[in-house]
Amino acid sequence: xxxxxxxxxxxxxxxxxxxxxTIKKGLPSGAYTSDDFFRLEQEKVFQANWSxxxxxxxxxSPGDARPGMLGGVPIVAIHGHDGRIRVFHxxxxxxxLKLVDKPCSGKKRITCPYHAxxxxxxxxxxxxxxxxxxxxxxxxxxxxxxxxxxxxxxxIWQDWIFVxxxxxxxxxxxxxxxxxxxxxxxxxxxxxxxxxxxxxxVNANWKFLTENFAEPYHVPVVHPETAAGQPLKDHxxxxxRNLVGCGINIEGDLxxxxxxxxxxxxxxxxxxxxxxLVLFPHFNFFVYFSDDTHVYVMxxxxxxxxxxxxxxxxxxxxxxxxxxxxxxxxxxxxxxVIREDWDMAERLQEGRASPAxxxxxxxxxxxxxxxxxxxxxxxxxxxx
Ligand code: FES
Ligand SMILES: [Fe+2]
Numbered sequence: 001x002x003x004x005x006x007x008x009x010x011x012x013x014x015x016x017x018x019x020x021x022t023i024k025k026g027l028p029s030g031a032y033t034s035d036d037f038f039r040l041e042q043e044k045v046f047q048a049n050w051s052x053x054x055x056x057x058x059x060x061s062p063g064d065a066r067p068g069m070l071g072g073v074p075i076v077a078i079h080g081h082d083g084r085i086r087v088f089h090x091x092x093x094x095x096x097l098k099l100v101d102k103p104c105s106g107k108k109r110i111t112c113p114y115h116a117x118x119x120x121x122x123x124x125x126x127x128x129x130x131x132x133x134x135x136x137x138x139x140x141x142x143x144x145x146x147x148x149x150x151x152x153x154x155x156i157w158q159d160w161i162f163v164x165x166x167x168x169x170x171x172x173x174x175x176x177x178x179x180x181x182x183x184x185x186x187x188x189x190x191x192x193x194x195x196x197x198x199x200x201x202v203n204a205n206w207k208f209l210t211e212n213f214a215e216p217y218h219v220p221v222v223h224p225e226t227a228a229g230q231p232l233k234d235h236x237x238x239x240x241r242n243l244v245g246c247g248i249n250i251e252g253d254l255x256x257x258x259x260x261x262x263x264x265x266x267x268x269x270x271x272x273x274x275x276x277l278v279l280f281p282h283f284n285f286f287v288y289f290s291d292d293t294h295v296y297v298m299x300x301x302x303x304x305x306x307x308x309x310x311x312x313x314x315x316x317x318x319x320x321x322x323x324x325x326x327x328x329x330x331x332x333x334x335x336x337v338i339r340e341d342w343d344m345a346e347r348l349q350e351g352r353a354s355p356a357x358x359x360x361x362x363x364x365x366x367x368x369x370x371x372x373x374x375x376x377x378x379x380x381x382x383x384x
């Protein structure tokens with residue numbers, strides 16, 4: 001049985017979060033620590049919405065398949081012979097074995113390693129060997145057509161595969177609209193992946209990472225060197241429907257990352273106009289503006305209330321792909337920024353064991369508007 005959010009977090013704390021006033025509270029601590037809340041969130045946030053499931057460029061050819069987890073549910077994306085990428089529940093229809101356990105390519109069919117049921121790349125069951133006895137694949141009352149892989153509702157926008165597990169989310173274009181409206185004529189058609197990073201597992205709830213991403217208040221404190229060129233005063237807040245975040249407009253000319261001679265001194269830093277956008281629930285999309293604008297997409301996968309896996313892909317919009325040395329320098333800069341943010345996220349997680357902060361703390365009305373907007377979307381989703 002699904003518990004109500006008030007039962008999990010406490011009636012008073014939920015009321016406190018929802019209370020009107022200039023100074024807003026954050027989500028009660030149970031939202032970051034409770035197993036019950038985690039289950040509720042998997043269902044009502046990740047399964048019930050359009051959620052980022054993966055990157056289409058990782059399945060470039062027919063016969064490519066890539067497994068993943070979304071909302072606690074095993075899924076698999078398969079590139080079919082017809083050129084379409086479909087997403088399925090990643091379970092064999094015979095006894096429920098997880099079908100694909102690592103990325104693979106060149107498949108003509110997907111064969112279960114347990115009793116060798118075989119599925120076409122479009123999900124159809126092709127073969128259930130010896131199901132009715134030796135050499136007997138057909139059995140009365142068993143229809144192959146009823147036992148194909150179960151498809152999950154999915155849509156691909158640019159390089160990004162979105163999935164709605166429970167099938168009940170609204171129109172996909174409506175979901176995308178706030179982001180599309182915001183980015184206007186940013187030309188994503190030319191986006192080429194130039195760097196991929198698997199940062200591993202952070203010991204923090206996924207929401208701490210998103211909240212941190214959506215607020216600039218910490219930037220001068222946590223990233224005094226790595227983001228030395230992004231002063232707090234130049235930031236602004238973003239909140240529109242299911243889109244939240246912040247942006248920064250560097251006064252004067254748009255800067256670029258520092259020139260190569262500076263990199264040699266280890267002084268590469270962010271000094272660039274940018275958007276940090278979250279399309280609820282977890283499409284983290286950031287843009288760094290320069291002559292060769294870059295788009296980052298970050299995929300946070302919650303593993304438990306206190307553990308999150310993080311990957312990111314960096315795209316360049318047009319222009320020449322930077323050389324290996326430059327990409328290595330970016331990777332290093334990203335790793336440094338990530339470590340600085342993760343240290344804070346892990347300490348937030350530790351702090352939430354204290355009863356002194358069970359009401360969620362408070363938010364700056366100037367700088368944590370996007371962050372609070374995200375928390376409101378979480379609360380609305382789990383209350384539904
Ligand atoms: S569980 Fe897959 S063939 Fe038996
Ligand atoms: Fe940060």
